[in-house]
Amino acid sequence: MLRQLRIKWITWIDAVNLPATEIEEVLESFDFHELDIEACIESNQRARIDSYDKYMFVTLHFPKYNSLKKIYELNEFHIFLGKNFLITLRDFPGTHIDEIYEKYEKKWDDDEYDIDASSGLILYELIQEMLEKMFRVCSNVRKDIFSLEKQVFEKSSAPLVRNILIKKRNIIVLKHMFQPQMSVLIGLENHMKKLFDDEIEAYFEDLEDKLQKIITDILILEEQVESVEDAFKSMIDIQTNSIIKFLTIFSAFMLPLTAITSFYGMNISLPFQDTPYIAYASMCVSVAVLWVAFLYFQRRRKI
Numbered sequence: 001m002l003r004q005l006r007i008k009w010i011t012w013i014d015a016v017n018l019p020a021t022e023i024e025e026v027l028e029s030f031d032f033h034e035l036d037i038e039a040c041i042e043s044n045q046r047a048r049i050d051s052y053d054k055y056m057f058v059t060l061h062f063p064k065y066n067s068l069k070k071i072y073e074l075n076e077f078h079i080f081l082g083k084n085f086l087i088t089l090r091d092f093p094g095t096h097i098d099e100i101y102e103k104y105e106k107k108w109d110d111d112e113y114d115i116d117a118s119s120g121l122i123l124y125e126l127i128q129e130m131l132e133k134m135f136r137v138c139s140n141v142r143k144d145i146f147s148l149e150k151q152v153f154e155k156s157s158a159p160l161v162r163n164i165l166i167k168k169r170n171i172i173v174l175k176h177m178f179q180p181q182m183s184v185l186i187g188l189e190n191h192m193k194k195l196f197d198d199e200i201e202a203y204f205e206d207l208e209d210k211l212q213k214i215i216t217d218i219l220i221l222e223e224q225v226e227s228v229e230d231a232f233k234s235m236i237d238i239q240t241n242s243i244i245k246f247l248t249i250f251s252a253f254m255l256p257l258t259a260i261t262s263f264y265g266m267n268i269s270l271p272f273q274d275t276p277y278i279a280y281a282s283m284c285v286s287v288a289v290l291w292v293a294f295l296y297f298q299r300r301r302k303i
Contacts, residue, residue: 033052
């Protein structure tokens with residue numbers, strides 16, 4: 001998808017999931033550095049900001065939830081910002097960006113020529129909206145962790161293990177996605193002075209505060225999901241110990257019987273082999289051994 005909007009002297013070009021050839025066609029009319037153009041074409045770029053005399057190039061990352069796989073995928077935002085243009089290139093469509101685009105488009109169509117906008121303010125709105133979305137993402141992840149924590153103490157199953165691992169993986173993805181972007185936003189705030197007045201700098205300070213809160217929330221979520229995982233492992237260990245204890249007691253009951261039958265199953269003469277009381281004696285020995293094993297485990301529990 002490729003669209004273009006003219007707002008006063010500002011040109012906003014928004015593109016979603018364009019092939020490399022089309023990206024080059026869009027950017028060739030601008031005097032951008034070739035390395036910046038290559039960065040837009042190659043995937044999995046690091047968060048970065050490059051400042052030039054007439055424009056800035058910024059790469060940011062925001063999550064896109066894959067409802068089928070139940071994981072967060074990397075959604076790269078490549079941004080070219082100049083005094084009279086804004087170019088946004090992204091991997092996935094998003095309703096939040098579309099709403100901002102349609103807002104300016106509607107105002108312009110309604111002949112509201114007194115729109116108070118600049119490319120810097122539009123960029124602020126875009127980043128601000130995506131960070132607000134991240135607060136909701138953190139809230140949803142927190143609810144999922146509380147649900148997992150409840151399930152850990154109610155039941156233990158393979159799907160529960162998978163859900164814990166998926167949540168842990170998603171939190172790690174979010175952590176690696178947003179932590180490097182703090183330095184990018186700090187650099188973006190500093191470079192805004194070159195293109196715009198000092199007033200717009202305050203907007204990007206607000207973005208830094210929001211990003212810092214998001215990073216703090218993600219770190220807290222990481223601790224919470226690790227706590228749930230530790231609790232789950234402890235519950236599994238307790239269940240495993242109970243099963244081993246049961247098997248040990250059962251083996252203690254069967255061991256004397258096994259030993260006696262192995263002896264009396266031989267083709268040799270043994271004491272009391274012709275008396276029927278040997279069976280009762282064997283049972284008594286087994287019960288005695290079982291009782292000793294039970295008392296041993298009871299004593300170990302009190303220690």
